[in-house]
Amino acid sequence: MVLVVSEEVREAIDARRPVVALESTIIAHGLPRPRNLQVALELEDVLRQEGAVPATIAVLDGRPHVGLDKQQVERVANEDGIRKLGHRDLPLAMAAGVSGATTVSATAQLAALAGVEVFATGGLGGVHREWTTTQDESADLGLLARTAITVVCAGVKSILDVPATLQRLETLGVAVAGFGTDRFPGFYLSDSGFPVEWRLDSPEQVAEVMRARAALDAPGSALIVANPVPEEEQLDPALHARVLAEALQACEEAGVSGQGVTPFLLDYLVRHTDGASLSANLAAVRGNVRLAGRIAAARAGA
Structure with missing residues (x-):
């Protein structure tokens, strides 16, 4: 399967524990550095406080990821050239091997493919x-x-x-x-x-x-x-x-x-x-x- 689901997210889905998808556009394009990374980590922490596993979603080097580790979140927050990807862009990004932050539509699509039922976003x-x-x-x-x-x-x-x-x-x-x-x-x-x-x-x-x-x-x-x-x-x-x-x-x-x-x-x-x-x-x-x-x-x- 082309989708890369983190071990933590996969184990939680298989065990029917709570998982929530988060988009990555707010990290790469919605906030200035370094506040973007601070907010990204804060939102993941909010979910853990509620007993849920965060599944932040992004495309890295052409591979869609559902669930990022801290190093990957830092990469999305700090790397220049991270593109903004809607669901229509996913095949193109994958074929080109590029990295991108997912919008609402791309995040919802990838979350559903991974079996994540709940997604939180801004507007x-x-x-x-x-x-x-x-x-x-x-x-x-x-x-x-x-x-x-x-x-x-x-x-x-x-x-x-x-x-x-x-x-x-x-x-x-x-x-x-x-x-x-x-x-x-x-x-x-x-x-x-x-x-x-x-x-x-x-x-x-x-x-x-x-x-x-x-x-x-x-x-x-x-x-x-x-x-x-x-x-x-x-x-x-x-x-x-x-x-x-x-x-x-x-x-x-x-x-x-x-x-x-x-x-x-x-x-x-x-x-x-x-x-x-x-x-x-x-x-x-x-x-x-x-x-x-x-x-x-x-x-x-x-």
């Missing part, structure tokens, strides 16, 4: 603003529509078209449930302003949904557990609204389009909120990782 990609003109939609959505994995996230990035993304997820048959809330979170914000139809209030309830999905034995799609960042740690909503409006205007004036839009907007938010957006992002990720560990433990204990 999902989705339908971009001005979709009717640009036809720009994240590859995350299509991949999640055909991958039976539980994704704990803080909703979708607030720079996106949130209602259009929710509609697209419904069309694709991807289940969305708020965790402890009837509102869909907005990544930096506890509430995006839009409702969700389903609510789950405990890791055990999420695990029960996972069991029911497995019992149906039907073609799989993801379960999105939308976990809001705590209100006391969210980005101030008024500041968010003002800076995002400025960022969208700056993006248009700079002529940025396609894949360049998201990093441009996120970087603008970090710089013009004096890092407050990054703090909210990290608070959301920590909360998602902690909850994912508890969900994986509930699922393993069933």
